[in-house]
Amino acid sequence: MKFHLETERLLLRELRATDLEGMFALDSNPSVHKYLGNKPINTREEAQRRIQFVKEQYIENGIGRFAAIEKSSGNFIGWSGLKLNKGEKESLNGFQDFIDIGYRFIPKYWRKGYGLESAIACLEYGFNTLNLDIIYGAAETGNIGSNKILQSIGLQFVNKFEEHNEQVNWYELKKVNYGK
Structure with a gap:
């Protein structure tokens, strides 16, 4: 299955084996994992397993995170997209079997608007192409940017919950409220 979205500055496409070095640079960086449980990866094998996990999601669920490629440089800068969180293992805030929106970028690409730009495209894709009824989002309270x-993309704060001893904000956006 091929995924391809474009924004003004980004190409969002399926993750590929060739994204290994970029994925390793992303997920081995302690700054990236500050609000993700502080568990950066240590090996390229772990990065390869993460790519494979997302590729399996494309096949099993028809959706997964997209590689974010900066058009001007062709560089892998991180990922952005939708994910189906299935079952008790991936439950969050008491929810199971839900679609969330997420994004993760290599620090040198932070504060350039790529997170917002990619999230807008992914939200539009979720509601207009996948015809989803609701999309959720979560971010640790200290992660101001996220x-x-x-x-900014319209998700509404629902509640705060605790996950791994951290306070997390929970958001949702229903399709009926999208774009209003």
Whole structure:
């Protein structure tokens, strides 16, 4: 299955084996994992397993995170997209079997608007192409940038919950409220 979205500055496409070095640079960076449980990966094999996990999601669920490629440079800068969180293992805030929106970028690409730009495209894809009824988002309360993006794309704060001893904000956007 091929995925391809474009924004003004980004190409969002399926993750590929050739994204290994970029995925390793992303997920081995402690700054990236500050609000993700502080568990960066240590090996390229772990990065390869993460790519394979997402590729399996494309096949099993018809959706998964997209590689984010900066058009001007052709560089892998991170990922953005939708994910089906299935079953008790991936439950969050008491929810199971839900679609969330997420994004993760290599730090040198932070504060350039790529998170917002990619999230807008992914939200549009979710509601207009996949015809989803609701999309959720979560961000640790201290992750100001991620919370701002979720709010900027229209997700509404629902509640705060605790996950791994951290406070997390939970958001949702229903298709009927999308674009209003």
